[in-house]
Amino acid sequence: MKSKTHTRINIEFDANYIQKKTEILLGYSAVRLFDDYLGVxxxxxxxxxxxxxxxxxxVDESMSKKPDYLEMAVCKLIEFMITVKRNLSSQSNKSNAFxxxxxxxxxxxxxxxxxxxKITLKSISEKLFINKAYLSRLFKKYKQTSVQRYINLQKSRIAKELLVTTEWSVEKIAGSVGYKNSSYFSTVFKDETGMSPLKYRLYVKVTDQLENDYQNRTLKSKKLIREEIDKDMKQH
Known part of the structure; x- marks a missing residue:
């Protein structure tokens, strides 16, 4: 798993062709096996x-195409299924399933x-050892958004914090969240927030100032009211 390279063997089969054969011999379909043991x-x-x-x-049977190779391939697939079930059915291995x-x-x-x-759908799928199209479908199903949109939202969240808490330039903030191109970063940020990075920074500052002014006026009003009440009580 920590190796920089790996060998991948893809098994493509017609589920209808082998369905009856596997169910008769195992009471278990090949499709169900790959669903039950999905993962790394x-x-x-x-x-x-x-x-x-x-x-x-x-693989050898598939490539050599000797007489009755399809039937032999089915036998090998069934052997594979039995081997998987036999060795991966323990509780410890189940906990590793995805x-x-x-x-x-x-x-x-x-x-x-x-x-x-810098992070992409491709780089994430490679880390999880799964097909990127499959990951994209699952993410959309469970998160109701695309992988890229989620990435953009998280990057924009950090960028908003940096815009408010630092005086960093847009270029520096773009680089800090994985964008080499600050113009592209600004475009993505505007798509997610409705305003450019600099406009967002100004908006927050003005909003904070207005809120502070309001709070100061409120405190001053309360103080004046208390003073009037105290004065009135002393007179009586």
Whole structure:
């Protein structure tokens, strides 16, 4: 898992073709297996070698196309299914499985922890070892927004804090939230907040000043009222 490279084996099959075969032999469909065991697993060395051997033999059958290779491929797929169920059904391994909702939660954690860097749908999907189109669909389903929109919102949130609490230039703030181009940052910021970075900074300052003025007037009025009440009480 910590290696910079990895080997990926994609298994593409016609669910209708193997549905009856797997259900008759296992009482379990191939589609259900991939739904139940979705995710990334940290395998013991012996289990890894066992599963790898089955997958490579499945690849060999697919590439060699010997007589009855499709039937043999189905047998190898069933062997793969049995091996997966046998070795990944323990409670410890189940805790490593990624449910769709868990994938989205982990994507959010990545975004929040790296929001000040350049981050994309592609980079997140690579960290989670899943297809970026699949991640995009899940994120939209559970968060009701796109991955990129969520990234933009989080970056804008930090940018707003920096605009209010510092005197940094727009260029410096853009760089601090992962944008190399300050013009693009300003465009994204305006799309999310309705105003440019500099206008937002001015708006907050003016709003704060008005609020402070109002509070000062309110305190002054209360003080005058108390003084009038005290004066009236003394007279009586």
């Amino acid at each position: 697993y940290h395998l013991e060395a012996n289990v890894y070698q066992e599963i790898k051997s089955v997958l490579l033999s499945l 449910s769709p909702q868990k994938i989205v939660e982990d994507a959010v954690k990545i975004i929040n922890s790296e929001v000040q860097n």
